[in-house]
Amino acid sequence: MKVDLRINGANRSAEVEPRKTLLDVLRENFLLNGTHAGCEHGVCGACTVLVDGEPVRSCLMFAVQADGYEITTIEGLAPAPGELSVIQDAFCETHGLQCGYCTPGMILAAHALLQNTLTPTREDIAEAISGNICRCTGYGQIIEAVQFAADRLRVANTPRPAALAEKPVVEAK
Amino acid sequence: MKPAPFDYVRPETLAEACALLAGDEDARVIAGGQTLVPMLAMRLARPAKLIDILRLPELAGIREEDGAVIVGATTRQAQAERDPVIRASVPMLARVLPWVGHPPTRNRGTVGGSIANADPSAEIPLVAVTLGAEILLATPDGPASMPADDFFIGPMLTTIGMGECISAIRFPIWPHKRIGTGFFEISARKSDFAFVAAAAQVALDQEGRCLDVALGVGGVGDRPLRLDVSSLNGSRLDAASISDAVKAASGDLEAMSDLHASAAYRRRVAGVLCIRALEAARDNAAANPKKGAR
DSSP states (O other), X not given: OEEEEEETTEEEEEEOOTTOBHHHIIIIIXXXXXXXXXXXSSSSOTTEEEETTEEEEGGGSBGGGOTTSEEEOGGGTSSSTTOOOHHHHHHHHTTOOSSXXXXXXXXXXXXXXXXXXXXXXXXXXXXXXXXXXXXXXXSHHHHHHHHHHHHHHHHTTXXXXXXXXXXXXXXXX | OOOOOOEEEOOSSHHHHHHHHHTOTTEEEESSOTTXXXXXXXXSOOOSEEEEOTTOGGGOOEEEETTEEEEETTOBHHHHHHOHHXXXXXXXXXXXXXXXXXXXXXXXXXXXXXXXXXXXXXXXXXXXXXXXXXXXXXXXXXXXXXXXXXXXXXXXXXXXXXXXXXXXXXXXXXXXXXXXXXXEEEOSSTTSOOSEEEEEEEEEOTTSOEEEEEEEEESSSSSOEEXXXXXXXXXXXXXXXXXXXXXXXXXXXXXXXXXXXXHHHHHHHHHHHHHHHHHHHHHHHHHOOSTTOO
């Protein structure tokens, strides 16, 4: 069956069996290996992608069902090749990952949350990532990473106060 | 974990979907797929054909009609959770939806799918039975309907027939002004399958006396059950009368035993959660004098 998908802003087509999940098509047909295959039956959240901006499990969706949606994978978050999104960078800074297997799913879940609010409570963050299993970090640093990213995004577009901007110059003398 | 091969069809109309279903006993309906796809992956289900009803326009949408809210079968659970009509008019449904799966499964999972799946511990069937909702069906002979109480007949078993498809669920709106809801469930982790769940809705008059009450338990028996606590009507829902009514209503409750919880545990927890749900519903109604406010 031919399926036309829109992935990370680009139109992609593939000839696939109906039983092939969106996860497998992303990884095998389009080599978007950032979407991780974990349990393959909807429990772990490693395969999370955004469908029209909302996190869903790509192992619980067949590729033939996914036409007409705007699909975003972890590869679609960075502003430019070799760069990191604010959330990705926050995960690095706060040690929000160890083995990294759950990280793409965690970051996409966090991304969807922070599209809706930049002032999430701890409970909001825990709920947003509740469908994603992490076996390394104990979740503490992941929650910290999302809080840190929210802090940064809150101030991202506000002009810096003059005092703050001048401070490094004073220190440099 | 890869499903066995199947054919995939996406009909344009509900009538076409019903005709396809009626003509092939190995055909199954898929909508959100949040329960079916794991079953396919584990090969517990091997349908020859999947009929995708998710984009059928007849099954979408939430509307108020004749004292009821009609929730289209393919309404996403996440969409229902945010919906202002459901929040205002079917507060019990709004209250339980955050307990259905996780945000990513609610983004795909549908209200109708949860009803069709008939998991005894699922929250949406519990609300349907407790509030006396009606399941609206599309059949080869035209539209039909059935009370939720008659629709669920066992674990993952419903009375739905060959060639039939759930089109919507009709949740009655309570006419009273002061309505409150309470919901509690016990599971190993939040959003796992509930061992026991209890949902209550009460309506109070201006003096705080009970005008109407609905109470249901899920996860205890082989399907969600409504308990008769109508003896509470006219009372002030004080702790003693709630406890007596729950005791009387849940005395002959049939409970399942499995490796997660024994029947004795389920029966005991059900009694406690019923009391808590009724008390929470009473306090919720007392604190929110406006209709359906939460």
